Amino acid sequence: MSSNRRIAIVLFNLGGPDSPAAVEPFLFNLFNDRNIIDLPGVLRWPLAKLISSRRAKAAGAIYAEMGGRSPILPNTERQAAALQASLGDLGEVKVFIAMRYWHPLTEETVAAVKRFAPDEVILLPLYPQFSTTTTESSDRVWRVAAKRQGLTAPRKLICCYPTEPGFIAGVAKVTAAAIARAKAKTKAPIFVIFSAHGLPKKIVDRGDPYVAQVSATVHAVVDTLGLAVPEWMVAFQSRVGPLEWVGPPTDHSIEEAASAGKAVVVVPIAFVSEHSETLVELDIEYRHLAEKRGAAAYERAPTVSEEPDFIAGLAQLVRTALQQPQRVQPGSGAQYCAAWPRCACQREEL
Numbered sequence: 001m002s003s004n005r006r007i008a009i010v011l012f013n014l015g016g017p018d019s020p021a022a023v024e025p026f027l028f029n030l031f032n033d034r035n036i037i038d039l040p041g042v043l044r045w046p047l048a049k050l051i052s053s054r055r056a057k058a059a060g061a062i063y064a065e066m067g068g069r070s071p072i073l074p075n076t077e078r079q080a081a082a083l084q085a086s087l088g089d090l091g092e093v094k095v096f097i098a099m100r101y102w103h104p105l106t107e108e109t110v111a112a113v114k115r116f117a118p119d120e121v122i123l124l125p126l127y128p129q130f131s132t133t134t135t136e137s138s139d140r141v142w143r144v145a146a147k148r149q150g151l152t153a154p155r156k157l158i159c160c161y162p163t164e165p166g167f168i169a170g171v172a173k174v175t176a177a178a179i180a181r182a183k184a185k186t187k188a189p190i191f192v193i194f195s196a197h198g199l200p201k202k203i204v205d206r207g208d209p210y211v212a213q214v215s216a217t218v219h220a221v222v223d224t225l226g227l228a229v230p231e232w233m234v235a236f237q238s239r240v241g242p243l244e245w246v247g248p249p250t251d252h253s254i255e256e257a258a259s260a261g262k263a264v265v266v267v268p269i270a271f272v273s274e275h276s277e278t279l280v281e282l283d284i285e286y287r288h289l290a291e292k293r294g295a296a297a298y299e300r301a302p303t304v305s306e307e308p309d310f311i312a313g314l315a316q317l318v319r320t321a322l323q324q325p326q327r328v329q330p331g332s333g334a335q336y337c338a339a340w341p342r343c344a345c346q347r348e349e350l
């Protein structure tokens with residue numbers, strides 16, 4: 001590969017408030033996303049205003065547990081630095097971050113990428129499993145902003161990588177370590193709960209492949225660990241709002257296992273860095289539930305963050321994408337995407 005090629009890699013992530021004052025506008029941006037609330041803009045805008053003002057207090061209390069701000073940006077920056085260091089041989093490689101709901105927002109990042117004047121842009125979601133609410137939403141706003149700002153460099157989207165070997169190796173490693181910590185504390189049976197962010201059921205019924213890809217990830221991790229994994233299940237956390245969400249819910253699953261006197265090991269399976277859903281929901285709220293119900297132990301595996309296996313997996317996805325002609329790169333998720341009409345892998349229109 002030519003060493004003077006300028007390559008921009010853009011990490012897509014959700015973003016989070018960087019101060020107490022940012023909580024409500026961050027929530028507004030989230031609920032005003034048509035991939036989250038599927039209504040025409042004139043109806044969605046006032047609804048997003050209403051929901052964000054109502055939820056601001058509860059969400060503010062969550063971020064107050066972390067010093068009033070989300071750590072998602074600094075954590076994503078560390079991943080960006082690790083990825084950039086592992087791709088130095090490709091030429092002029094620069095890793096950027098585009099957050100969907102808080103700074104650096106997509107428009108800002110498109111401008112920064114344009115100043116870098118790349119020969120090629122690789123869009124890499126920090127969502128291993130494809131969802132219309134995450135990857136599709138980020139890709140959609142990227143396309144609009146790139147067109148508006150005249151960023152014409154060819155781009156490729158890595159749509160999903162639910163079974164990418166480095167990602168699976170990283171999750172397997174942190175899972176095995178969490179099981180070992182639980183075993184060191186108790187002789188009680190171990191129960192592993194792989195926990196993913198949930199989705200409203202109607203989004204899944206519309207063909208969103210996320211839940212199927214989460215299942216593919218978990219099966220790959222369990223296969224890797226073999227007999228080292230005792231009893232396990234997949235559950236979904238972070239339900240918001242009145243709609244029916246996919247289940248079973250993580251909190252109920254923890255309570256059941258804890259009530260049966262088991263040692264509960266919770267493994268985040270769709271988040272790849274630490275933020276409110278891991279540091280507050282899993283570490284504070286759900287630990288409290290487990291202890292209240294008499295769990296023999298409660299261990300939470302860390303997210304893969306800058307685990308060398310995971311970063312090497314991301315680097316491999318980028319290298320493969322650069323060598324192949326298609327705009328949408330399926331990572332190792334292709335076999336799961338084929339059956340799903342809403343998966344980005346199915347679209348090659350640009």
Ligand SMILES: C=CC1=C(C)c2cc3[nH]c(cc4nc(cc5[nH]c(cc1n2)c(C)c5CCC(=O)O)C(CCC(=O)O)=C4C)c(C)c3C=C
Nearest residue numbers: 014015016059070072131133134197199200240275276277
């Ligand atoms: C209301 C609908 C929501 C859908 C659908 C949804 C999908 C979804 N989200 C993530 C990852 C994250 N979400 C985070 C926070 C968060 N998510 C929602 C709502 C939906 N998410 C809200 C309202 C919030 C804010 C916090 C709260 O009020 O509870 C975060 C954490 C951000 C941070 O702390 O910085 C992540 C990460 C995924 C992967 C996903 C679908 C696959």
Ligand SMILES: [Fe+2]
Nearest residue numbers: 014197198238
């Ligand atoms: Fe969310």
Ligand SMILES: [Fe+2]
Nearest residue numbers: 159337343345
């Ligand atoms: Fe896909």
